[in-house]
Amino acid sequence: MLNLIISVIPILLLIWMMTKRNALPSHIALPITALLVGLLQLFYFGSDGQTLAANIFAGALSALTPISIIAGAILLNRTIALSGAETVIRQWLETISRNPVAQLMIIGWAFAFMIEGASGFGTPAAIAAPILVGLGFPPLQVAMLALVMNSVPVSFGAVGTPTWFGFGNLGLSEAELLVTGQHSALLHALAAFIIPVLALRFVVTWQQIRRNLLFVQLSVLSCTIPYYLLAQWNYEFPALIGGAIGMGVSILLARSRIGLDNAPDTAREEQCKRLPAGTVFKAIAPTLLLIGILIITRIQQLGIKAMLNDASPLLHLDLGILGQLSISKALIIKLGGIFATDTSWAYKTLYVPALIPFLLVVLISIPLLGMSRTVVKQAFVETGSRLKMPFIALVGALIMVKLMMMGGEHSPIMTTGKAFADLTGTSWQYFAAYLGALGAFFSGSATVSNLTFGAIQQSIAHTVDLPQTTILALQSVGGAMGNMVCINNIIAVSTILGISNREGYIIKRTVVPMMLYGIIAAVGSTLL
Incomplete structure (x- = not known):
């Protein structure tokens, strides 16, 4: 019991610091929590100092992945905004519908759904949220909407990575993995009747939602x-194909005003329609190019994904106590044996969507959009100015995650998970999704949540005689719904939209639809 209490203290402290009346910003709260976990590992759990140092170093390096993605997303956003393309896109979207609910569903729901299916990695919010802010919606409300909307497709995000890779180490047959995916899809589809409505409420009134329900x-x-x-x-x-179909259908419905309450504004629409087709295409070309590259590089069957993940060795250096540095043909940078421990770190330079597609699309867009050298410089300067505090916060978050996972079966995170299972017994299916959400809250990824807790969920299912495919589906759904309160995602979307020190405010509000999501998943699981 004492181990459990000690394990949850950092979690409770972090939540309190970020949600109290005078909340601490994430770049202060997260490093403090990481320091506390480090002290507990050293003085209570008796962790080896060298292993502790190695995990701190690896955690700090791990921040390069999310911060590089954030940097790429901000740079593309500033490029589109400063070039004037954002204004053209806004005017074009208004020709589809000026109804705010329609705009939020087309961009915040269907478009983000498709992007999640292609890429994951937090790119849906990075791409969709700035478009919505460009349409005139308030940034803080858009951030919360984007976090809540980007939950249903996540179990099949990045071409199914949370499912086929997240559960890849559990020894499941192909048939069992498919059934797990089928159950996940059903639970998500049930939740989708409610969750987008709650997301819309962050931005528009209940009256607007009811009139356009x-x-x-x-x-x-x-x-x-x-x-x-x-x-x-x-x-x-x-998620990829479902989102693409959904976006097309949503646009057709909005153009035909099916289910919408707004009357035609002919004068305004005629003014918008005078935009030349070439001008509109040029403005949306960077976004179309981004989507195209994401799809091409994420679909296994096309072969490019394998090339970007080629681990064949190219260069190897012995850095002494620091570890063994290796670089692959696909420029995967890996540091193994950090501080003479089994701790390692890797960065997939070409696959992480920072250089490809974000920076690549920016470099193509500069001449395409006719940007001057002064405007280009401004885009890079504004991008750099937004990254300092999020980088500190992410370093704190990822060090905390690494340290919470130290100790294998006896790590704080595993201790917490097992305590949940022991407490609930055969009623575990009503709580399983929340364990998945806890994993996503800390790790910032549904895939990592599935990797971390999949084995525990499988073991619990066997112990209490519940179908493992159902419990694993609940884990997958939990990892997806955990995106709503995931620290990394909140920092990322806040940074991209220029929101400062509101992480605790966001968590307090997005946790409500997340809890409801878990209830819907639990009730839905009884159907399985």
Whole structure:
């Protein structure tokens, strides 16, 4: 019991610091929590000092992945904004519909759904949220909407990575993995009737939602029906193809004003329609190019994904006590044996969506959009100015995660998970999703949550005689819904939108739909 109390103290402290009345910003609260966990590992859990130092170093290096993605997303956003393309995109989107609910569903729901299916890595919020802010929606509310909306497709994000890779070490047969995906899709589809509505409430009133509820549900179903049907035979493409179909259908519904309450504004629409087609295409070309590159580089069958993940050795250096540095043909940088321990770190230079596609698209867009040298410099300067505090916060977060996972079966995170299971027994299916959410809250990834807790969930299912595919589906759903309160995601979207020191405020509000999501998943699991 004492181990459990000690394990949860840092979690409770972090939540308190970030949600109290005079909340501490994440770049202060997270390093403090990481320091506390380090002290507990050293003086209570008796961890070896060298191993502790290695994990701190690896955790700090791990921040390079999310911060590079954030930097790429901000740079692209500033490029589109400063070039004037954002204004053209806003005017074009208004020709589809000036109804705010329609705009939020098309961009915040269907478009983000498709991007999640192609890439994951937090790119849906990075791409969709700035577009919504450009349409005139307030940044803080858009951040919360983006976090909550980007939950349903996550179990099949990045071409199914949380499912096929997240559960890849559990010894599941292909049939069992497929059934797990089918169950996940059903639970997500049930939650989708409620969750997007709650997300919309962050930005618009209940009256606006009620007057446009038919459109909202049709837009939801246009994504989730193909999503669920595709999951019956494949766990890679449900979110990608479901989102693409849903976006097309949502645009058609909005153009036809099906389910929307707004009357035509002919004068305004005629003014918008005078935009030349070439001007519109040029403005949206960077976004289209981004989507195209994401899809091409994430679909296994095209072969480019394998090239970008080629681990064949190219260079190897012995850095002494620091570790063994290796660089692969795909420029995967790996540091193994850090401080003579089994701790390692890796960065997939070409696969992490920082250089490809973000920086690549920016470099192509500069001449395409006719940007001057002064404007280009401004875009880079503004990007750099936004990264300092998020970098500190992410270093703190990832060191904390590394230290919480130290100790294998006896680590603080595992101790907490097992305590949940012991407490609930055969009723575990009603709580399983929350363990998945806890994993995503800390790690910033549904895939890492599945990797971390998949084995525990499988073991609990066998111990209390519950179907393992159902419990693993709940774990997958939990990892997805945990995106709403995930520290890394909150820092990322806040940074991209220029929001400062509101992480605790965001968590307090997004935790409500996350808790409801878990209830819907638990009730839905009884159908399985």
